[in-house]
Amino acid sequence: MKINIPETDKKRIVIVGGGFAGLKLALKVARNKEYQVVLLDKNNYHQFQPLFYQVAMAGLEPSSIVFPLRKAFRKNQDVYIRVTEVKAVDTANKQLETSLGICNYDYLVLAIGADTNFFGNQKMAELAIPMKSVSEALFLRNRILSDFEKALSTTDYDERQGLMDIVVVGGGPTGVEVSGALAEMKRYVFPKDYPELNTDEIDIYLVQGAGQLLVGMSEQSSKKSLEFLTQLGVKVRLNTLVTDFDGEYVRMNDGETIRARKLIWAAGITGNKLKGMPDASLTHGNRIKVNRFNQVEGIEDVYAIGDIAYMEEDNYPKGHPQVAQVAMQQAQALAKNFQLRHQGKELIPFSYHDLGSMATIGRNRAVVDLPRFKFQGAFAWLVWMFVHLFQILGVKNKVFVFLNWVWNYLTYDQSLRLIIRPRVPRNGDVEVES
Amino acid sequence: MKINIPETDKKRIVIVGGGFAGLKLALKVARNKEYQVVLLDKNNYHQFQPLFYQVAMAGLEPSSIVFPLRKAFRKNQDVYIRVTEVKAVDTANKQLETSLGICNYDYLVLAIGADTNFFGNQKMAELAIPMKSVSEALFLRNRILSDFEKALSTTDYDERQGLMDIVVVGGGPTGVEVSGALAEMKRYVFPKDYPELNTDEIDIYLVQGAGQLLVGMSEQSSKKSLEFLTQLGVKVRLNTLVTDFDGEYVRMNDGETIRARKLIWAAGITGNKLKGMPDASLTHGNRIKVNRFNQVEGIEDVYAIGDIAYMEEDNYPKGHPQVAQVAMQQAQALAKNFQLRHQGKELIPFSYHDLGSMATIGRNRAVVDLPRFKFQGAFAWLVWMFVHLFQILGVKNKVFVFLNWVWNYLTYDQSLRLIIRPRVPRNGDVEVES
Numbered sequence: 058m059k060i061n062i063p064e065t066d067k068k069r070i071v072i073v074g075g076g077f078a079g080l081k082l083a084l085k086v087a088r089n090k091e092y093q094v095v096l097l098d099k100n101n102y103h104q105f106q107p108l109f110y111q112v113a114m115a116g117l118e119p120s121s122i123v124f125p126l127r128k129a130f131r132k133n134q135d136v137y138i139r140v141t142e143v144k145a146v147d148t149a150n151k152q153l154e155t156s157l158g159i160c161n162y163d164y165l166v167l168a169i170g171a172d173t174n175f176f177g178n179q180k181m182a183e184l185a186i187p188m189k190s191v192s193e194a195l196f197l198r199n200r201i202l203s204d205f206e207k208a209l210s211t212t213d214y215d216e217r218q219g220l221m222d223i224v225v226v227g228g229g230p231t232g233v234e235v236s237g238a239l240a241e242m243k244r245y246v247f248p249k250d251y252p253e254l255n256t257d258e259i260d261i262y263l264v265q266g267a268g269q270l271l272v273g274m275s276e277q278s279s280k281k282s283l284e285f286l287t288q289l290g291v292k293v294r295l296n297t298l299v300t301d302f303d304g305e306y307v308r309m310n311d312g313e314t315i316r317a318r319k320l321i322w323a324a325g326i327t328g329n330k331l332k333g334m335p336d337a338s339l340t341h342g343n344r345i346k347v348n349r350f351n352q353v354e355g356i357e358d359v360y361a362i363g364d365i366a367y368m369e370e371d372n373y374p375k376g377h378p379q380v381a382q383v384a385m386q387q388a389q390a391l392a393k394n395f396q397l398r399h400q401g402k403e404l405i406p407f408s409y410h411d412l413g414s415m416a417t418i419g420r421n422r423a424v425v426d427l428p429r430f431k432f433q434g435a436f437a438w439l440v441w442m443f444v445h446l447f448q449i450l451g452v453k454n455k456v457f458v459f460l461n462w463v464w465n466y467l468t469y470d471q472s473l474r475l476i477i478r479p480r481v482p483r484n485g486d487v488e489v490e491s
Numbered sequence: 492m493k494i495n496i497p498e499t500d501k502k503r504i505v506i507v508g509g510g511f512a513g514l515k516l517a518l519k520v521a522r523n524k525e526y527q528v529v530l531l532d533k534n535n536y537h538q539f540q541p542l543f544y545q546v547a548m549a550g551l552e553p554s555s556i557v558f559p560l561r562k563a564f565r566k567n568q569d570v571y572i573r574v575t576e577v578k579a580v581d582t583a584n585k586q587l588e589t590s591l592g593i594c595n596y597d598y599l600v601l602a603i604g605a606d607t608n609f610f611g612n613q614k615m616a617e618l619a620i621p622m623k624s625v626s627e628a629l630f631l632r633n634r635i636l637s638d639f640e641k642a643l644s645t646t647d648y649d650e651r652q653g654l655m656d657i658v659v660v661g662g663g664p665t666g667v668e669v670s671g672a673l674a675e676m677k678r679y680v681f682p683k684d685y686p687e688l689n690t691d692e693i694d695i696y697l698v699q700g701a702g703q704l705l706v707g708m709s710e711q712s713s714k715k716s717l718e719f720l721t722q723l724g725v726k727v728r729l730n731t732l733v734t735d736f737d738g739e740y741v742r743m744n745d746g747e748t749i750r751a752r753k754l755i756w757a758a759g760i761t762g763n764k765l766k767g768m769p770d771a772s773l774t775h776g777n778r779i780k781v782n783r784f785n786q787v788e789g790i791e792d793v794y795a796i797g798d799i800a801y802m803e804e805d806n807y808p809k810g811h812p813q814v815a816q817v818a819m820q821q822a823q824a825l826a827k828n829f830q831l832r833h834q835g836k837e838l839i840p841f842s843y844h845d846l847g848s849m850a851t852i853g854r855n856r857a858v859v860d861l862p863r864f865k866f867q868g869a870f871a872w873l874v875w876m877f878v879h880l881f882q883i884l885g886v887k888n889k890v891f892v893f894l895n896w897v898w899n900y901l902t903y904d905q906s907l908r909l910i911i912r913p914r915v916p917r918n919g920d921v922e923v924e925s
Contacts, residue, residue, distance in 0.1 A: 061644045102909045118552045125908045127684040134686055140640045157644045192912060202535065206574045210495045210591045250561040252568055453898055464887055474559045475536045478626060
């Protein structure tokens with residue numbers, strides 16, 4: 058079966074993935090109307106990953122940080138969005154196998170991103186809680202809240218510890234942001250919601266393999282983030298690895314064992330795989346090797362952008378960091394190159410302009426590294442908020458996220474503490490999708 | 492095992508259900524601090540049922556119309572909230588069996604409400620879509636959107652009809668509101684989201700067994716609601732019953748068959764059952780018979796309020812309508828009576844003061860019946876909005892619902908068109924709760 062998309066005179070660009078890279082590319086290429094654009098994603102929305110942790114912490118609704126793809130392309134009639142799973146690629150015949158049928162392409166752009174890396178630990182993959190999608194963030198929210206409800210009915214001290222304590226693994230931005238946010242919930246929210254519990258009993262651990270937090274940011278930021286987290290009461294374990302987790306106990310390589318039913322895994326990512334892509338095109342972290350034009354070498358008319366792409370540049374001999382900035386800049390550059398190609402002009406090689414990086418730890422506590430100067434604290438926190446607000450897609454989302462933040466700031470409250478479960482149909486089965 | 496709630500000198504009132512009736516009663520009784528209050532609900536939130544249909548229509552987020560129970564009782568330290576399933580009552584020993592253990596009571600108040608009534612039709616119960624919880628409303632939202640995605644890939648005209656057409660059963664407020672909202676999505680939203688589809692092909696049917704809509708409201712309102720729906724293009728079938736639905740075809744008693752994969756069932760409700768309540772205490776619609784003090788006759792210290800309660804009054808010889816107004820007034824009256832009982836004073840019998848009823852059909856289209864006068868149209872619509880806004884729990888919810896409404900009104904858009912599915916864990920199982 059063939060996917061139901063009209064064939065036109067225009068060359069067809071098929072983009073797989075509606076993340077920062079794929080969405081940006083589709084929007085840019087669509088504007089010039091030189092190609093037929095097909096955008097494939099398994100969801101009907103674009104997700105704003107940097108704020109997943111706020112969904113997990115009951116501070117924002119999923120709808121505020123995701124955006125319907127169809128809404129983004131309302132003005133572009135020549136963009137075909139299909140919500141489907143891409144199963145494999147056949148580069149010889151230039152076609153994709155999807156759950157909606159075969160989709161042929163003239164140019165294929167893989168923007169399939171990366172997923173949580175459990176480094177082959179199957180037990181961890183089953184029991185730890187990752188946070189790489191809005192569904193996983195919601196799951197974490199439900200877990201935290203329902204474990205607190207269980208803690209209320211638990212008279213055994215150790216068992217209650219297991220329900221209330223949380224271990225976060227990975228000292229990158231996600232790990233730092235989650236553990237900071239949890240520490241603030243412990244301080245401001247839980248005591249009011251659970252007067253029956255002694256919330257001093259709650260311990261938040263952040264376990265980091267390296268000797269510092271926020272590797273990749275400045276030393277100043279690393280140090281300050283550690284200081285901020287310590288102020289908030291997070292127990293940071295540097296130079297420490299989690300060696301085992303059985304759903305009840307977390308074991309570390311220094312011999313420490315913590316009773317905690319929730320282990321949040323933010324320790325690394327690995328490129329998503331697509332069947333049919335030759336192993337030779339992959340490099341470490343499962344990333345796809347591309348040249349300076351984001352072309353996958355040796356495979357005609359196949360491109361990769363964003364987290365999945367691995368490109369070496371003079372300043373980045375080991376590839377770019379897997380962040381939104383790179384994804385969006387590559388999308389922009391590739392869109393330009395598609396235009397140049399259409400006009401028969403010479404292509405321009407990509408080069409990355411680092412605009413800086415930042416992370417937030419809590420109220421008035423953030424760290425910002427700009428190319429020319431670095432700062433931490435309340436002003437950094439304001440900068441963090443406005444930069445993120447600016448990047449969220451859609452005016453309404455910006456307004457609602459902003460209002461939520463103001464509200465939460467003034468009331469010291471995240472009010473979305475709801476355990477909303479999928480409906481259970483009348484026949485007793487569990488419904489995942491229809 | 493006993494539920495983990497401290498025993499005190501105070502008499503314990505156990506309230507089952509955190510709907511309009513149960514929540515109001517708990518708040519009122521807690522204020523006087525004369526009793527220990529235990530509130531049991533299977534969810535950790537109160538749901539604002541009148542706006543479920545707006546969640547289903549992607550106009551509001553669940554979080555805007557539900558409210559965490561713990562947040563409602565932050566100022567009352569003597570209220571014990573437990574998220575649990577109440578399995579049975581043992582009225583002889585004055586205790587409840589819950590999933591958290593045995594819970595004894597001095598006074599038991601059943602505010603367990605009503606659920607969708609499929610009138611014993613098992614097939615309908617499995618295949619039709621009810622809308623009696625926020626989870627079911629979200630499920631409907633996902634179904635509508637994913638069926639439209641499927642319609643895009645369907646070249647067969649009849650099959651596409653089945654995916655796009657929707658049949659609503661029941662001409663009460665819910666049925667009228669849902670079909671009106673669907674008609675507006677057809678007009679304003681779908682053409683922009685799905686330029687590839689001919690949205691004129693979408694048909695919305697409203698099937699009503701009686702000869703008029705909104706039975707129980709004034710004749711003016713019935714007529715006007717029919718007129719409004721017809722203006723919006725809804726195909727209303729009066730005096731018609733749905734006799735069969737197999738998930739693909741809807742069959743009616745007048746011989747008509749409609750191909751539609753979605754049948755929204757809003758045709759009636761039936762009281763929720765609690766094991767251990769004697770059959771003799773039940774009357775038609777599975778409601779629990781109570782006297783004018785909301786006491787279940789013949790069972791000591793057991794009360795029922797809200798949709799589950801059946802009380803005969805001079806003006807209501809067949810019981811009160813099952814609406815939020817009655818539930819809240821009964822809660823208020825019972826709270827007062829608990830106070831009088833504590834003071835050793837005489838109890839006051841309940842009597843219902845009808846404040847009127849209303850329903851909304853679409854933009855600038857609503858019907859309002861007040862005791863003294865009735866009106867329809869744009870002003871009625873404004874009244875409808877402000878009355879509902881006023882009733883939603885929490886200042887933040889009020890603000891956010893209001894902003895959403897203003898936004899949707901100005902942009903002719905409901906922007907929450909997201910198919911968010913529960914996460915699928917790494918071991919491939921489906922996760923319903925943890």
